[in-house]
Amino acid sequence: MVTADEVAQFLGMAKTHFENAPGMMKSAVGYMEMVQKYVDRIRTAKDEGKFVATHGTQQPLEIYEAMDVVGVFNEAWGVLSTKVNQNTISEAMSVSSSTGTPEGVCSFFRNMDGLLHAGKWPKTDFFIHSSAACDNVKAFHTLGRRYNIPNFGMERPYLPHTRQAMEHWKNEHRRLIAFLEEKTGKKMDYDRLKETVRLSYRLTELTLEIDKLVQHVPCPMSWEAFGGTLLAVRLLPGTQYAVDYLTKLKAELQERVNNGIGAVKDERFRVMWTSFTPFWDMGIMGFMQERYGAVSVCEMLQRWRGDGQWLLDEDDPLGNLAYRTQLAPGNCQYSSCDDWAGECIDQAVKFQADGAIFNNNFGCKQGAGAGPMVREMLMKARGVPTLSLSCDVIDPNFVSRPEVVSQLDGFFEMIESNPMYQERMAARREAKLGVPA
């Protein structure tokens, strides 16, 4: 099972690989540096006398940042771990199973469970989670009790846009600050919070600008930098570091658009990920580019809802943050299927998707209930077919690469024979958009 030091070491090697590999986007190096920065903050936090919070998804990290609390996003830690060592997740999950945790719950949490049990999870002072997520966040309380780690849960109503829901959710942010103040003995500096909110909003603007560039045909974003926006927004919002990274990424994409450089020489398929990208084996995206000319153009997890304009009042940072959650990337998966499918349809239009892949994570109950409906609605509204792929979000042993490849072979063949796809390709050829004849 991997430790934080091993994750850092791996990221250093990955960075060197991207620096030396021919034809890679420069931003892939910056991407690795950004993640290294994130991991280093976690590794050194205790030596620097900082508090560390392990947290779930959809968290107002700008508050942590303003209070010098270092966050460890449990899901991201699982994704990073699986890259370092293909067996680490199986090992951690087998430890988790030995404690009695069933295999049907989400691997992000089983991995955390196993690593905590083995003493390999980054040192944590408290757990923070919210109901703007899935049922698994209960684990934060369960594991908190087991390892004597205080926890705080933020309650967001299921229908978040009513007056009382918005007020309640904003108040939960106040309660989070009170919790952090009590645990750290430090008062919130609201001017600093305004600054982290400002930086976070700048990050949102940049992701929206990047979206516009990625929408180009041919798509300038290649797989090796694809996760950059996701991790900037999910791991380091409220930091100048993330803003700087996305600024550089945007500049590189702009340059590629200006020069007509696409992720692949002949773009044949534009693929959207309607749940998440293959975290258990990110190389699949590179393989798809190479073998099928299939470029990943968007992912549900990393796109803002609607126009993403969550800054309502510069003088009300908590109100802004509370609203930010509702528009945040990936938030639609914790809402209704209509909402999830609606977001995917919107993305299919904007990014001109030819096909979609819905990764059905074995432990995800939200996805298991929504997948069929998202697939059906996307097909009906936009004629975009979906490949539903059974997988485990981070365990590479659940589904093998050859199994995935055999499904991809059939999927792209099927798309190619679709008259709607053929029409789209003809139109792109007509517009001389650099697609193959």
Added chain:
Amino acid sequence: MNAPLNALSEMQRLTSPFAESITVKQWKADNKKVIGWIYPYLPEEMIHAAGMLPFKVAGDNEPVDMQAAEANIWANTCSFIRTCWQLALDGKYDFLDGLVVATQCDQDKRLFDVWKRHKNLGFMDILYVPHKRDEEAVKLYLADLEDFRDRLSNFRTRRVVDRELSKSIEVYNRGRALMAQLYELRKRDRPPITGAEALEISKLSTRLPREQFNELMEQLLDEIQRTGREIKKSRRLMILGNDVYNTTRIAALEGLDAVVVADEFNCGIRYAWGQVATDLPPMEALARYYVLTPPAGMHHWNSDERLAFIDKMADDYRVDGVVSGILRYCTYNGWDKFDLKQQMEKRNMPLLEIDMEYGHSAGAQVKVRAEAFMEMVESRAA
């Protein structure tokens, strides 16, 4: 061998066939509406006050082939949800005029979505159930409840007024009190009913007009009093985990030398627990009851209270062993497994963990495990 309880037989007659029973048919014949509900964290009182029949959506005593349901809800969803959807696809719930879902877990939200898309009813609603149990949660739930009242009133085309609600609260409080009396009787050395019978009563209560159920419950308690009924078994068991609707599963346990005297089910003790305050405005009373009163459930983040409640039940009902049944893919109960086991070990309480699919009866393998478990219970007792 005890004679069957007449009142229970009558309840079974009135709720047969499942699900569109003679009672439902009669109710609909009177041009009245039936509203399905899932999970008891929404006030049936509100539906009752609107003059509609609240009807719990669930399976029954037979496993269901869920193949068609899995086209809409993949198989890595819990079998309770898939069962409900399959029954809906099979037309078993075609009599419903509406459906209200309490957002207890991720999966019931998805059942609601699928139902709305493929079998949209005249009234479809979803009510947020807080994961915390504090005053802020009460405030939120109360505001949501007011919205729910507005929507239901619009569906009825007449406001659900406080006076009607107060009356319904009285009716439901009476039902809870009667069910609680039955639970009290199960504390006896020789309880008057089996666990299978008790569960049957509890589940049928959700399929009958509450006034009718109350009347039959009174008869049942009277019958128990008159006949001096006793279940003569050596060992006392408690059942935990996800709601079991297939009572044959419990009957199989009770085929051994044991009687189930307690549970911690949503459709069991929680459903019978406490009273809605009658000295508060009815909406506030309902909000306070549903957020704060029934013992903490699996969906509450802080499971300390749930585990403490299980301990208390084990003490109060003097149980010799605990049987925990968790549905595959139940996230909440899954996360409590470790602590439950530790807790039972600490108090030297035999624990049998049977994780099965919803609706399945106890097969040979389970019977073998149950027999081994009973041997352990016997040896600990000795």
